[in-house]
Amino acid sequence: MKVFTELFIVAFYTVFVQNLVLSSGLGISEAIRVSAKPGTFGRIAVMISGFSVVTGTLCGLIDMIPAVSGVSFAVRGLIYGGVLAAVFALVAVIAKFLFGTSDKFLSTLGIAALNTLVFAVPHINNHAAYSLAGCVGSGIGAGAAFVLAALLINKGSQLLKENEDIPEVFKGTPAMLFYVAMISLAFAGFSDTNIFG
Amino acid sequence: MNKTPSFKDVFLKNAVIFNPVLIQLAGLCPVVAASSSLKSAVILSAVAFAELIAVSVIASALLKKLSRWIRVPLYFVIGLVLICPALWYVETQTLAVLTMSIKIFIPLIAINSVVAVHCEQFAVKNDVKTAFLSSAAAGMGASVVFVATGALREIIGSSSIGGILLNLPLSFKGMTLPFGCLILLGFMSAALKTFIGKKHPEYSAVHSSVAAKPGDELNEKENVSEKEPEEIPLPAEEEIQYSVPEEYARIRTEEEIEEFFKSLGLDFDEKGDEK
Numbered sequence: 479m480k481v482f483t484e485l486f487i488v489a490f491y492t493v494f495v496q497n498l499v500l501s502s503g504l505g506i507s508e509a510i511r512v513s514a515k516p517g518t519f520g521r522i523a524v525m526i527s528g529f530s531v532v533t534g535t536l537c538g539l540i541d542m543i544p545a546v547s548g549v550s551f552a553v554r555g556l557i558y559g560g561v562l563a564a565v566f567a568l569v570a571v572i573a574k575f576l577f578g579t580s581d582k583f584l585s586t587l588g589i590a591a592l593n594t595l596v597f598a599v600p601h602i603n604n605h606a607a608y609s610l611a612g613c614v615g616s617g618i619g620a621g622a623a624f625v626l627a628a629l630l631i632n633k634g635s636q637l638l639k640e641n642e643d644i645p646e647v648f649k650g651t652p653a654m655l656f657y658v659a660m661i662s663l664a665f666a667g668f669s670d671t672n673i674f675g
Numbered sequence: 676m677n678k679t680p681s682f683k684d685v686f687l688k689n690a691v692i693f694n695p696v697l698i699q700l701a702g703l704c705p706v707v708a709a710s711s712s713l714k715s716a717v718i719l720s721a722v723a724f725a726e727l728i729a730v731s732v733i734a735s736a737l738l739k740k741l742s743r744w745i746r747v748p749l750y751f752v753i754g755l756v757l758i759c760p761a762l763w764y765v766e767t768q769t770l771a772v773l774t775m776s777i778k779i780f781i782p783l784i785a786i787n788s789v790v791a792v793h794c795e796q797f798a799v800k801n802d803v804k805t806a807f808l809s810s811a812a813a814g815m816g817a818s819v820v821f822v823a824t825g826a827l828r829e830i831i832g833s834s835s836i837g838g839i840l841l842n843l844p845l846s847f848k849g850m851t852l853p854f855g856c857l858i859l860l861g862f863m864s865a866a867l868k869t870f871i872g873k874k875h876p877e878y879s880a881v882h883s884s885v886a887a888k889p890g891d892e893l894n895e896k897e898n899v900s901e902k903e904p905e906e907i908p909l910p911a912e913e914e915i916q917y918s919v920p921e922e923y924a925r926i927r928t929e930e931e932i933e934e935f936f937k938s939l940g941l942d943f944d945e946k947g948d949e950k
Contacts, residue, residue, distance in 0.1 A: 503707030503853040507788045510700050511886060552763035555782025559755040566748055584744035592751045592791075594704040594783050601779050635885060647872070651698060652865040654885045659857035666852055673849030 492619025499627035505595030525590030527621025537600035690816030702789035716825020720818035735806035754785035
């Protein structure tokens with residue numbers, strides 16, 4: 479029961495309190511790009527959650543090895559990157575040669591696996607000293623945070639497209655950046671951040 | 676015949692018109708999350724610049740023939756292999772003091788989308804020299820944005836520049852947070868759009884969309900012709916090969932069509948079915 483409670487709390491914290499995409503800016507480029515394709519949200523969110531959970535848990539296990547716990551950030555980055563690349567390669571090879579998936583699907587898999595959000599999860603787990611349950615919760619939360627961000631950005635981009643009052647020079651990318659900034663500000667409020675201090 | 680583009684053209688297109696950060700919205704993570712001061716912005720931009728050039732050149736020289744799903748992970752692995760030893764050297768062999776966010780974000784730069792986007796759009800489609808020039812230009816474009824954002828965020832958010840206090844009467848801490856950076860980027864993007872609209876109006880229509888990319892200007896032209904079809908051009912007179920009498924060769928109206936079928940001994944109703 480304690481394990482599930484920790485898992486749930488970490489996942490909830492990762493999605494709503496410290497939304498990794500909107501509060502920390504991790505994977506924000508991918509979220510904006512994916513938001514233009516609502517049909518792929520669910521698939522990519524599941525992939526991101528899967529890769530975050532597996533990579534985060536494996537890296538959490540590796541961090542428990544005494545020889546690894548004290549290494550520099552550079553070596554840690556190399557270890558985490560190696561784990562992520564190995565997990566992606568394994569999944570891609572299985573998908574390609576056992577299930578015969580298309581190259582397009584594998585490209586989507588690559589976008590979901592190899593982005594700053596997934597790569598940052600093991601670093602965050604290490605920094606926050608999460609247990610294995612926390613690592614799993616953090617991974618699930620990362621995927622959910624991504625899909626929440628992509629959904630909010632998608633809805634906003636539709637409203638921005640329909641809004642004729644936006645001055646011509648702010649249409650497109652500038653308006654999108656202002657909109658994402660406003661959502662990010664809202665999430666800063668959830669984490670009780672003082673912006674005038 | 677392929678003409679090698681000049682550096683000016685390559686620079687203009689990669690650094691300004693399709694700026695990786697302000698126009699293509701790539702590499703937002705490092706700029707939003709880690710460039711909250713001038714020092715961190717300079718370090719991140721230097722790392723990103725070097726990595727972009729190195730990976731682009733390798734991609735252009737060696738990775739062209741591989742499938743996209745193999746290439747993209749390789750950009751990440753190559754970037755990581757280049758960056759992490761450099762970070763290890765700085766961490767252990769020099770006296771440079773790096774902040775925690777820099778230590779975490781330098782490895783994350785290996786995976787930043789500027790590299791993947793640039794390599795896929797330019798490097799694997801061009802020779803090594805062009806890939807080098809285009810990546811240098813894109814790197815410069817991104818670095819200028821990184822440094823300008825870092826400097827402005829530090830001035831407005833912390834009343835200092837490069838760690839030197841400025842004693843400004845007002846400071847706004849929110850500028851050091853991601854939302855402050857996104858607002859700054861929004862204004863910078865609008866300023867760049869205005870500049871492009873005035874100096875290069877041929878690209879201004881492309882930039883009304885979010886995350887415009889090279890090639891969109893071609894699609895834009897195609898879309899315009901699809902949406903607003905003008906008169907469909909007829910083939911030149913000498914190219915037309917008719918199997919009908921010449922007097923009916925250029926029939927246009929329904930009456931003329933009906934008259935033509937009647938002359939052939941056929942009679943059609945309104946739906947075009949033979950009676």
